[in-house]
Amino acid sequence: MSNEAFRLLSRGGTVFSKSNIDNHLLIKRKESRQKGQRNATVLDGQIPSELDFFKYAQGGQGKRKIVDESSNSEKKRKVNHEGEDMQDEDELLASVAIPEVIHRVSAKGSDVPPHIDSFEALNTFGVPSRITANLKSSGYKTPTSVQSYCIPILLKSRDLAAISPTGTGKTLAYLLPIFSKLAAPASPSSGNGVRAVVVVPTRELAHQIYNECLKLAQGRKWKIILFSKATANALSQNGAADKVDIIISTPLRLVAALQNGVIDLNNVRHLVLDEADRMLDPEFMPQIQEIVNSCTYSFLQKAFFSATLPAGAEKLAMEMLNNPVRVVVGVKDTPLPLISQSLTYVADDPSKLPSLLSYFAKPYNPPVLIFASTQTRATSLAEELVLNGIANVDCLHAGLTQKEREDAVTRMRKGESWVMVTTEVMARGMDFKGVREVINYDFPTTVQSYVHRIGRTGRAGREGKAVTFFTDDDAPYLKTIANVLLQSGSTVPDWILKLPKPSKLKKRQMGKIKRPDVVNPARFVGRRDSIKKRSALHPIYA
Numbered sequence: 237m238s239n240e241a242f243r244l245l246s247r248g249g250t251v252f253s254k255s256n257i258d259n260h261l262l263i264k265r266k267e268s269r270q271k272g273q274r275n276a277t278v279l280d281g282q283i284p285s286e287l288d289f290f291k292y293a294q295g296g297q298g299k300r301k302i303v304d305e306s307s308n309s310e311k312k313r314k315v316n317h318e319g320e321d322m323q324d325e326d327e328l329l330a331s332v333a334i335p336e337v338i339h340r341v342s343a344k345g346s347d348v349p350p351h352i353d354s355f356e357a358l359n360t361f362g363v364p365s366r367i368t369a370n371l372k373s374s375g376y377k378t379p380t381s382v383q384s385y386c387i388p389i390l391l392k393s394r395d396l397a398a399i400s401p402t403g404t405g406k407t408l409a410y411l412l413p414i415f416s417k418l419a420a421p422a423s424p425s426s427g428n429g430v431r432a433v434v435v436v437p438t439r440e441l442a443h444q445i446y447n448e449c450l451k452l453a454q455g456r457k458w459k460i461i462l463f464s465k466a467t468a469n470a471l472s473q474n475g476a477a478d479k480v481d482i483i484i485s486t487p488l489r490l491v492a493a494l495q496n497g498v499i500d501l502n503n504v505r506h507l508v509l510d511e512a513d514r515m516l517d518p519e520f521m522p523q524i525q526e527i528v529n530s531c532t533y534s535f536l537q538k539a540f541f542s543a544t545l546p547a548g549a550e551k552l553a554m555e556m557l558n559n560p561v562r563v564v565v566g567v568k569d570t571p572l573p574l575i576s577q578s579l580t581y582v583a584d585d586p587s588k589l590p591s592l593l594s595y596f597a598k599p600y601n602p603p604v605l606i607f608a609s610t611q612t613r614a615t616s617l618a619e620e621l622v623l624n625g626i627a628n629v630d631c632l633h634a635g636l637t638q639k640e641r642e643d644a645v646t647r648m649r650k651g652e653s654w655v656m657v658t659t660e661v662m663a664r665g666m667d668f669k670g671v672r673e674v675i676n677y678d679f680p681t682t683v684q685s686y687v688h689r690i691g692r693t694g695r696a697g698r699e700g701k702a703v704t705f706f707t708d709d710d711a712p713y714l715k716t717i718a719n720v721l722l723q724s725g726s727t728v729p730d731w732i733l734k735l736p737k738p739s740k741l742k743k744r745q746m747g748k749i750k751r752p753d754v755v756n757p758a759r760f761v762g763r764r765d766s767i768k769k770r771s772a773l774h775p776i777y778a
């Protein structure tokens with residue numbers, strides 16, 4: 237099918253987008269823009285700075301030279317489908333902009349410790365100066381809202397449930413107190429066994445959090461373990477686990493080690509569940525119960541973090557916590573208004589690919605993250621994009637080997653992937669600061685999935701764009717997602733608001749439509765035809 241035909245087809249689609257008005261947030265205009273720092277350029281052949289993992293937060297242990305902040309710029313790059321630069325914008329984005337977004341915060345519980353306004357205030361909590369120095373050298377100047385509130389609460393040894401939008405710095409909010417409370421790397425006086433555990437849903441996220449740990453650990457010999465089969469085996473050696481400070485693991489991996497007697501958690505003083513609602517859903521709940529029950533230290537501190545915490549998960553969380561404080565930043569289960577959201581009608585499944593190709597025929601901002609509902613569809617879509625000449629397409633899902641997954645993440649971090657087709661595995665927690673656009677090729681299955689998927693853009697105070705394709709089959713659930721758009725300040729056309737609300741039963745079916753494994757039915761037609769021709773020409777195949 238020609239590109240022209242694709243365009244014609246997708247022209248029938250209705251697109252509506254939003255303006256970023258929000259009454260919950262006050263977004264200060266970035267001073268750097270006002271001051272007109274618009275002249276800096278990115279040198280030829282350089283990775284755009286926001287894509288450079290090793291330079292995260294302007295302070296990683298990067299191999300690349302860290303640019304002086306005053307001259308630092310991120311050049312907005314737009315390419316067409318052939319990968320040619322379309323625009324040469326000099327528009328600058330503030331390098332570390334989160335703290336400029338002021339959120340409404342609610343902190344509930346008995347005797348809630350007061351929040352801090354600066355990292356300097358951490359001195360009064362006895363946070364080791366080495367850790368505050370590491371904050372500075374990592375480029376973290378001012379705490380974000382979730383950090384302002386949660387760090388003191390955790391430093392005061394309270395249990396905590398924290399809900400804060402995607403990309404607002406929850407990782408540091410729990411890692412800093414862990415390092416501070418552990419005070420120093422393990423020694424004979426710190427007891428036998430690992431002292432802190434962070435549990436997350438995916439291996440990729442565990443790796444990312446491990447890298448964040450390394451930033452805070454600089455200058456001291458902390459033993460931080462990214463838990464895997466190999467590290468678990470190493471820990472089973474006599475006394476090896478006693479020297480471990482922090483383990484970051486997925487629930488399954490940790491439970492397997494517990495069950496094999498490779499590790500015990502009797503000395504764990506800090507247990508964090510990141511992406512807590514996912515950790516507490518029925519798929520992971522038995523493992524989480526086992527982990528929690530294995531943490532037998534009398535003064536165990538538990539902290540649960542997520543960008544979303546639906547009522548059921550919150551109830552479970554609160555029951556597991558001891559006299560907790562509950563912190564909510566912004567509006568619960570709502571994306572940041574920094575993300576410009578739109579819904580695009582694409583009639584039916586076969587019309588999605590032409591619509592996507594027509595999207596890529598116009599200038600777009602790489603890297604773009606595309607969510608498909610299954611591994612096979614993600615692979616099929618990536619193949620189609622490659623066949624249609626889209627530049628630097630990549631694919632990442634749980635069906636790949638560990639090495640393939642790691643390589644895909646690395647390519648993404650280095651800015652080598654411009655279009656990453658993925659599944660739910662990348663929806664939570666992954667922090668690719670450069671992601672400018674997210675496309676929900678297949679409709680999400682829950683509001684939480686929607687919020688986390690689109691939260692891969694608009695991180696660290698940057699702006700982002702999220703497009704969600706919907707078909708006639710998705711229409712019954714449209715209102716559910718439209719309500720999220722409304723809550724985060726978007727305007728939604730009346731006709732969607734007038735749609736009936738799906739029943740609870742119906743809601744459970746959201747996005748769970750049976751979709752074909754391949755995204756281009758024409759491929760099959762072509763294949764069938766060629767098999768027919770082959771049979772006619774070579775009767776041996778008939």
Ligand SMILES: Nc1ncnc2c1ncn2[C@@H]1O[C@H](COP(=O)(O)OP(=O)(O)OP(=O)(O)O)[C@@H](O)[C@H]1O
Pocket residue numbers: 292293332333334335375376377378379380383400401402403404405406407408542543664665666667669691695696
């Ligand atoms: N105080 C800060 N100042 C500037 N940047 C920060 C600060 N704290 C964190 N960041 C940066 O913000 C980005 C998002 O942080 P993080 O991944 O912890 O977000 P999150 O809230 O956990 O998101 P998600 O809900 O998607 O998991 C990271 O790149 C991190 O380096």
